[in-house]
Amino acid sequence: MVYLTRKAEFAASHYYNNPKFSAEENQRIFGKCNNPHGHGHNYTLEVTVKGKVNPQTGFVVDLKDLKETMNREVLDAMDHRFLNKEVPEFFDRIPTTENLAIVIWQRLEPKLKAAQLHRVRVYETPDLFADFYGEA
Amino acid sequence: MVYLTRKAEFAASHYYNNPKFSAEENQRIFGKCNNPHGHGHNYTLEVTVKGKVNPQTGFVVDLKDLKETMNREVLDAMDHRFLNKEVPEFFDRIPTTENLAIVIWQRLEPKLKAAQLHRVRVYETPDLFADFYGEA
Amino acid sequence: MVYLTRKAEFAASHYYNNPKFSAEENQRIFGKCNNPHGHGHNYTLEVTVKGKVNPQTGFVVDLKDLKETMNREVLDAMDHRFLNKEVPEFFDRIPTTENLAIVIWQRLEPKLKAAQLHRVRVYETPDLFADFYGEA
Amino acid sequence: MVYLTRKAEFAASHYYNNPKFSAEENQRIFGKCNNPHGHGHNYTLEVTVKGKVNPQTGFVVDLKDLKETMNREVLDAMDHRFLNKEVPEFFDRIPTTENLAIVIWQRLEPKLKAAQLHRVRVYETPDLFADFYGEA
Amino acid sequence: MVYLTRKAEFAASHYYNNPKFSAEENQRIFGKCNNPHGHGHNYTLEVTVKGKVNPQTGFVVDLKDLKETMNREVLDAMDHRFLNKEVPEFFDRIPTTENLAIVIWQRLEPKLKAAQLHRVRVYETPDLFADFYGEA
Amino acid sequence: MVYLTRKAEFAASHYYNNPKFSAEENQRIFGKCNNPHGHGHNYTLEVTVKGKVNPQTGFVVDLKDLKETMNREVLDAMDHRFLNKEVPEFFDRIPTTENLAIVIWQRLEPKLKAAQLHRVRVYETPDLFADFYGEA
Numbered sequence: 118m119v120y121l122t123r124k125a126e127f128a129a130s131h132y133y134n135n136p137k138f139s140a141e142e143n144q145r146i147f148g149k150c151n152n153p154h155g156h157g158h159n160y161t162l163e164v165t166v167k168g169k170v171n172p173q174t175g176f177v178v179d180l181k182d183l184k185e186t187m188n189r190e191v192l193d194a195m196d197h198r199f200l201n202k203e204v205p206e207f208f209d210r211i212p213t214t215e216n217l218a219i220v221i222w223q224r225l226e227p228k229l230k231a232a233q234l235h236r237v238r239v240y241e242t243p244d245l246f247a248d249f250y251g252e253a
Numbered sequence: 254m255v256y257l258t259r260k261a262e263f264a265a266s267h268y269y270n271n272p273k274f275s276a277e278e279n280q281r282i283f284g285k286c287n288n289p290h291g292h293g294h295n296y297t298l299e300v301t302v303k304g305k306v307n308p309q310t311g312f313v314v315d316l317k318d319l320k321e322t323m324n325r326e327v328l329d330a331m332d333h334r335f336l337n338k339e340v341p342e343f344f345d346r347i348p349t350t351e352n353l354a355i356v357i358w359q360r361l362e363p364k365l366k367a368a369q370l371h372r373v374r375v376y377e378t379p380d381l382f383a384d385f386y387g388e389a
Numbered sequence: 390m391v392y393l394t395r396k397a398e399f400a401a402s403h404y405y406n407n408p409k410f411s412a413e414e415n416q417r418i419f420g421k422c423n424n425p426h427g428h429g430h431n432y433t434l435e436v437t438v439k440g441k442v443n444p445q446t447g448f449v450v451d452l453k454d455l456k457e458t459m460n461r462e463v464l465d466a467m468d469h470r471f472l473n474k475e476v477p478e479f480f481d482r483i484p485t486t487e488n489l490a491i492v493i494w495q496r497l498e499p500k501l502k503a504a505q506l507h508r509v510r511v512y513e514t515p516d517l518f519a520d521f522y523g524e525a
Numbered sequence: 526m527v528y529l530t531r532k533a534e535f536a537a538s539h540y541y542n543n544p545k546f547s548a549e550e551n552q553r554i555f556g557k558c559n560n561p562h563g564h565g566h567n568y569t570l571e572v573t574v575k576g577k578v579n580p581q582t583g584f585v586v587d588l589k590d591l592k593e594t595m596n597r598e599v600l601d602a603m604d605h606r607f608l609n610k611e612v613p614e615f616f617d618r619i620p621t622t623e624n625l626a627i628v629i630w631q632r633l634e635p636k637l638k639a640a641q642l643h644r645v646r647v648y649e650t651p652d653l654f655a656d657f658y659g660e661a
Numbered sequence: 662m663v664y665l666t667r668k669a670e671f672a673a674s675h676y677y678n679n680p681k682f683s684a685e686e687n688q689r690i691f692g693k694c695n696n697p698h699g700h701g702h703n704y705t706l707e708v709t710v711k712g713k714v715n716p717q718t719g720f721v722v723d724l725k726d727l728k729e730t731m732n733r734e735v736l737d738a739m740d741h742r743f744l745n746k747e748v749p750e751f752f753d754r755i756p757t758t759e760n761l762a763i764v765i766w767q768r769l770e771p772k773l774k775a776a777q778l779h780r781v782r783v784y785e786t787p788d789l790f791a792d793f794y795g796e797a
Numbered sequence: 798m799v800y801l802t803r804k805a806e807f808a809a810s811h812y813y814n815n816p817k818f819s820a821e822e823n824q825r826i827f828g829k830c831n832n833p834h835g836h837g838h839n840y841t842l843e844v845t846v847k848g849k850v851n852p853q854t855g856f857v858v859d860l861k862d863l864k865e866t867m868n869r870e871v872l873d874a875m876d877h878r879f880l881n882k883e884v885p886e887f888f889d890r891i892p893t894t895e896n897l898a899i900v901i902w903q904r905l906e907p908k909l910k911a912a913q914l915h916r917v918r919v920y921e922t923p924d925l926f927a928d929f930y931g932e933a
Contacts, residue, residue, distance in 0.1 A: 118660040119623045124652040126378070130266035130293035130335070135445055146446060148453070154335035157266035157293005159378050165656075170627070173543055174554060175619030180653070181556070199266070199290035211447030215391045219442070242262070242295050244396040245452075248437075252390040254932040255895045260924040271717055282718060284725070301928075306899070309815055310826060311891030316925075317828070347719030351663045355714070380668040381724075384709075388662040398922070402810035402837035402879070407581055418582060420589070426879035429810035429837005431922050471810070471834035483583030487527045491578070514806070514839050516532040517588075520573075524526040534786070538674035538701035538743070562743035565674035565701005567786050607674070607698035650670070650703050679853055690854060692861070755855030759799045763850070788804040789860075792845075796798040 120235055121177045122165040125187055127196035130157035131212040134201075155199055160217070161240040162191065164225065166232035178232035190224040214241045218249035226251065256371055257313045258301040261323055263332035266293035267348040270337075291335050296353070297376040298327065300361060302368035314368035326360040350377040354385035362387065392507055393449045394437040397459055399468035402429035403484040406473075427471055432489070433512040434463065436497060438504035450504035462496040486513040490521035498523065528643055529585045530573040533595055535604035538565035539620040542609075563607055568625070569648040570599065572633060574640035586640035598632040622649045626657035634659065664779055665721045666709040669731055671740035674701035675756040678745075699743055704761070705784040706735065708769060710776035722776035734768040758785040762793035770795065800915055801857045802845040805867055807876035810837035811892040814881075835879055840897070841920040842871065844905060846912035858912035870904040894921040898929035906931065 132155045133147040143151045150156070164187055168177040194204055200212040206220045222237045240246040268291045269283040279287045286292070300323055304313040330340055336348040342356045358373045376382040404427045405419040415423045422428070436459055440449040466476055472484040478492045494509045512518040540563045541555040551559045558564070572595055576585040602612055608620040614628045630645045648654040676699045677691040687695045694700070708731055712721040738748055744756040750764045766781045784790040812835045813827040823831045830836070844867055848857040874884055880892040886900045902917045920926040 118658070119626060120656040120658075121623060122654050122656070128292050128294050128378070130291045133447070137445070146451075149333035152333055152335075154338050155266045155291055155293070156264050156333040156335065157291070157295075158264050159293075159295045170621075170623045173545070175541070175621035175624045177623050177655075179554075197285035197288055197292040199288075199292065202290050213442075213447035215393060215442045215449050216447045218391060242264070246394050247449075248392040248394070250390070250392075254930070255898060256928040256930075257895060258926050258928070269719070273717070282723075306893075306895045309817070311813070311893035311896045313895050313927075315826075349714075349719035351665060351714045351721050352719045354663060382666050383721075384664040384666070386662070386664075400836050400838050400922070402835050405583070409581070418587075421877035424877055424879075426882050427810045427835055427837065428808050428877040428879065429835070429839075430808050431837075431839045469829035469832055469836040471832075471836065474834050485578075485583035487529060487578045487585050488583045490527060514808070518530050519585075520528040520530070522526070522528075536700050536702050536786070538699045557741035560741055560743075562746050563674045563699055563701065564672050564741040564743065565699070565703075566672050567701075567703045605693035605696055605700040607696075607700065610698050650672070677855070681853070690859075757850075757855035759801060759850045759857050760855045762799060790802050791857075792800040792802070794798070794800075 118167060119170055119177050120165050120167045121232070122163050122236075123180065123183055123187070125162050125164075125184075125192060127160050127162065127192050128157060129160060129195050129198050129200050130155040131200040131207070132156065133211050133213065135211060155201070158241050160195075161246075162187070162221065163236075163238040163240075164221075164234070165236040165238070166229060167235040168232040178229075182231070183229075186225065186228050190228055191221050194224075214239050214245060214247040215249075217241075218247040222249050222251055254303060255306055255313050256301050256303045257368070258299050259316065259319055259323065261298050261300075261328060263296050263298065263328050264293060265296060265331050265334050265336050266291040267336040267343070268292065269347050269349065271347065291337070294377050296331075298323070298357065299372075299374040299376075300357075300370070301372040301374070302365060303371040304368040314365075318367065319365075322361065322364050326364055327357050330360075350375050350381060350383040351385075353377075354383040358385050358387055390439060391442055391449050392437050392439045393504070394435050394508075395452065395455055395459065397434050397436075397456075397464060399432050399434065399464050400429060401432060401467050401470050401472050402427040403472040403479070404428065405483050405485065407483065427473070430513050432467075433518075434459070434493065435508075435510040435512075436493075436506070437508040437510070438501060439507040440504040450501075454503070455501075458497065458500050462500055463493055466496075486511050486517060486519040487521075489513075490519040494521050494523055526575060527578055527585050528573050528575045529640070530571050531588065531591055531595065533570050533572075533592075533600060535568050535570065535600050536565060537568060537603050537606050537608050538563040539608040539615070540564065541619050541621065543619065563609070566649050568603075569654075570595070570629065571644075571646040571648075572629075572642070573644040573646070574637060575643040576640040586637075590639070591637075594633065594636050598636055599629050602632075622647050622653060622655040623657075625649075626655040630657050630659055662711060663714055663721050664709050664711045665776070666707050667724065667727055667731065669706050669708075669736060671704050671706065671736050672701060673704060673739050673742050673744050674699040675744040675751070676700065677755050677757065679755065699745070702785050704739075705790075706731070706765065707780075707782040707784075708765075708778070709780040709782070710773060711779040712776040722773075726775070727773075730769065730772050734772055735765050738768075758783050758789060758791040759793075761785075762791040766793050766795055798847060799850055799857050800845050800847045801912070802843050802916075803860065803863055803867065805842050805844075805864075805872060807840050807842065807872050808837060809840060809875050809878050809880050810835040811880040811887070812836065813891050813893065815891065835881070838921050840875075841926075842867070842901065843916075843918040843920075844901075844914070845916040845918070846909060847915040848912040858909075862911070863909075866905065866908050870908055871901050874904075894919050894925060894927040895929075897921075898927040902929050902931055
């Protein structure tokens, strides 16, 4: 059983706002992140899959397939996008690092064949990241 | 003569568009960066000053002063902002990495006392950066 | 269940010495780290908390609270300090990377509300780090 | 119980080829990695051991011993080598990142005293790494 | 006048040998790098161009063009290659970091339009790099 | 003419104090760095030499020689040391990043043969560094 991790980067913008909160509450809770114009990040995504090593190839997973799946399911939808306005999952969910990790898991998990998704890690900045393992 | 460099980070969003170009030209020239919703980056700013080392302090520049100037002139204006809409210099100038380096130079240069501004470097991503030395 | 990690840096000095060992043993076991004047590091601290994502905020933990707790319980006490002489836990315990991870856990764990402490990671250099999960 | 991780780097070359596959299959499956002249990487190895902290030293493991074992069992054999031709385990096994993690585990695990091997992580590039925990 | 730098990575193998030296001399001068099987690196290439900022685009250089030129002239030839055997300039020149910087300059300089090549930097490892500015 | 740079790390402690200043002035000017117990950093040193490439070896400088000179003149004296108390140049000079760059230049410059010293860069943290080119 080996765990293989591939990183990718995407540049996106977002802001934090809960329409059920008053303007004052949104400002107090979200601070600078509440600016409705949005601001952005170079996100780093780490996708970890686990599985047996195929003795014919030495691979847990075909990296070309993994890359293609990550591009199609995640990067094409999120890179150079305003997450709140252009990614449907965030039309009514706040695009925090935590929620990004969950949404990316939900997009990737059903599409990965061959290997099993183990962890999605999302870095918002080099100093802040969230991990999701599919645990309820 | 010693050159001292301090780094800082800011998160901002931007997009590229020239109103004199047609929609097709803007799309062809700027590609994904033309998305009007904006997208974002964790920018890294490196400010280099040069000067003699003060023998009383061992400093070329008081770092607290340099930090304060960088915060007041640059970070307070650009961090967690949509550059095109919230930073006046970009109301009619495209916020490329090149132009960011020039604008940040113009903001910092008149405010630095004690030491002389030598270089402004702006990283848009770890793989792309622009340097400006104040040369015409 | 999402795991959120925040990094912070602190600069401190330390040395390794066990008063029960002879000078020769201390030198043999601890090598250059036995120098009583101390030497130092830019430590990187990673604090990981786990919890459910609050659907109102998208947060596992309020980052302002986490930052404040890390500053108050750890950084104010350790940053720009000589660990052996200025941090009480190290008056009679050797400030190795391992012990730093344990001491930081013990300082943070009782103070974190809302979310549960999952892991404390301490890097002494980019090439050496210790992880503590609170396991006996 | 503390987990201690030490990193090391080595520069090696390799290529991917399965003699049971046709030339076309090797090319299709392995792409540019199938070039028989080889190509290379700066590999980063992370070795994690776990154990109780020795109260006399503050160490889970004597770092000099760990370093020596890593050098003798892994780096002396793999650094500045063509893995396929100079490391026996890869005479008939494809030197993928996955297999490197397994082979390094097998070399280190029997030689570590004092502490227990917990994980071997191998980075082929900063964007791709494999973890092995000794799990069948 | 702004200086714009773009990074790219390539994985290659090489070895150092001067056929005019005896085997003993080659071993003494080049050490582990003399191994004829080759060993490899993840090279990082930084290409810096300088020019005026085009007021219509905010660009010193069209990044798509720069990327294409770097791919066609350098990466297609060197990535996943054994430099001594597959890159003609190194058939009779030792592929040191210094010579790589010169060869890459010579490949890029005649092909860059719009902007002027200012510097080629090549990292062999994160701790060793060579810069060439086209100076005789 | 090629510029070759080699990095090295050292761990040291220091503090800032000018005996001609009052305690209040030292505290006001140097802040946390005035703590007489000292605090420490993982310093990164970059030494750049320039010269013609030797056509026999492809080298600007023999890296083994450069490494040996850096170890003997700088790292043996500064690594795992309290700079103020154990490095003579800092007995009466404040060990700021600026002064470290100058002192390291003065130690290396007379000892480098073959190639010419071009720049000494010292990082105190990843976000602060000083460059010295030997300019009066």
